[in-house]
Amino acid sequence: MGSFSLAMVLSVMIYLGAGWYAGRKVRNLDDYFVAGRNAPTFLILGTLIASFMSTNGFIGEAGMSYRGHGPLIIIMTAVNCMGYVVGALFxxxxxxxxxxxxxxxFFGARFQSQRIQTLAGLSIVVGLSGYLLAVTWxxxxxxxxxxxxxxxxxIILVWISYMLFTLxxxxxxxxxxxxxxxxxxTTAAVVALSxxxxxxxxxxxxxxxxxxxxxxxxxxxxxxxxxxxxxxDTPGEAILWALILGVAWGIVVAVSPWQSSRYLIARSEHVVIxxxxxxxxxxxLLYLVTTFCAAIINL
Known part of the structure; x- marks a missing residue:
């Protein structure tokens, strides 16, 4: 078994072990769905970033940075990141x-409508299914x-791995x-950059x-x-692309259940913000590291 294979096996075992450890502490629905509403800032921060920085960041956008579009990725990310602050506040x-x-x-209670709740649930299932398919692949x-x-x-092994500890x-x-x-x-990115x-x-x-x-x-x-x-063909076209995608992704991180559902787990509203x-x-900062890593590989 090569070093890469060994590292992946160890990683999967660690994640499964962490899932097993956490699962033993589940006692009721609050524990299962919202972790007892007791997660501190670091855990919410960690899950927000990890759920976003998946293969889209480490393969897709890193690949674009390698091809010479790293500055646009940074501009897009700078706009996108404002969505976290706006989303948390509002x-x-x-x-x-x-x-x-x-x-x-939440939507069902907010609008006093079972139909709204059902529609929200269906949209989440469809949207997250597409996201999981992309990440799994x-x-x-x-x-x-x-x-x-x-x-x-x-694909089957990846799916089984995250389904086991999640369920x-x-x-x-x-x-x-x-x-x-x-x-x-984050550690790997900083070490690679150094x-x-x-x-x-x-x-x-x-x-x-x-x-x-x-x-x-x-x-x-x-x-x-x-x-x-x-x-x-022109700088104007490039910056327009970055700004449009930045705003679009900013809306995603602000209100999409994929990200915002993490706030249900937070210990308090202060932790959310x-x-x-x-x-x-x-x-x-992480995107600055990964885009520069991707660019410098050209040398």
């Missing part, structure tokens, strides 16, 4: 105040690249494993090399690489 704290177990239940793609497993087997431990297991993932990939910068002679040498990198001119310019081989502000700051 939606998340009221969600927490409602004392409901789920987001559909992304993780399976990585597994097939570093192991001899076929894609169907990898058994509920929200307690989710926030714990999410936070472990957050710590793991290694790559050191490999290329330090910060100033790395930035200078990227600034004059002939294969991808403007790789660290504010608008990134432009031209017929990209989606944008603190974790949202922390997530906005750390998310932007």
């Amino acid at each position: 939606f998340g704290r009221y969600l927490r105040r409602s004392q409901e177990l789920t987001v559909p239940a 992304g993780v399976a793609l990585i597994i097939t690249q570093v192991t001899d497993l076929s894609e169907p087997i990898a 058994y431990s509920g929200s307690k297991g989710v926030i714990l494993t999410d936070t472990l993932m957050f710590i793991l990939f 290694f790559l910068v050191s490999l290329n002679g330090g910060w100033f040498a790395s930035i200078e090399a990227l600034a004059v990198f002939e294969a991808k001119p403007d790789v660290i310019a504010w608008h990134g690489v432009l031209g017929p081989e990209t989606r944008w 603190r974790s949202a502000c922390g997530a906005a700051i750390i998310m932007l």
Whole structure:
């Protein structure tokens, strides 16, 4: 078994172990659905970031940064991160105040309508199913690249892994494993950045090399690489793309159940606001790290 395979097996075992540990502490519906409404700021922050920084960040957007569009990813993320603060202030704290177990239940109580609650539930199932399919396929793609497993087997293994601890431990297991993932990939990103910068002679040498990198001119310019081989011909088109997607993703992190449901688990409304502000700051810093890592790999 290679080092990559061993690392993945150990990771899965750790997550399953954490889920099993958390599941043993589930005593009632409050524990299962909202972790007893007692999660501190760090756990809410960890689950917010981990649930967002999945394969879309480490494969899709990292790939765009490698191709020379890192600055646009940073601009998009800066706008996007404001959604955490706005969402917590104008939606998340009221969600927490409602004392409901789920987001559909919140909408049902808010509008006194079973139909609204059902519609909210169906929209969540459809939306999150698409998200989980994308994430599952992304993780399976990585597994097939570093192991001899076929894609169907990898997809099944990934699905079984997260379904086991999620169904058994509920929200307690989710926030714990999410936070472990957050710590793991943040540490890995910082270590990778340090290694790559050191490999290329330090910060100033790395930035200078990227600034004059002939294969991808403007790789660290504010608008990134432009031209017929990209989606944008002018800086205006590029910045417009980043701003539109930034606003769209900002709305997603502000009100989508995929993110906002984490606030139901928070210990208090203060925790909701603190974790949202922390997530906005750390998310932007993490994207700065990952995009620079992806760009510097070109050297």
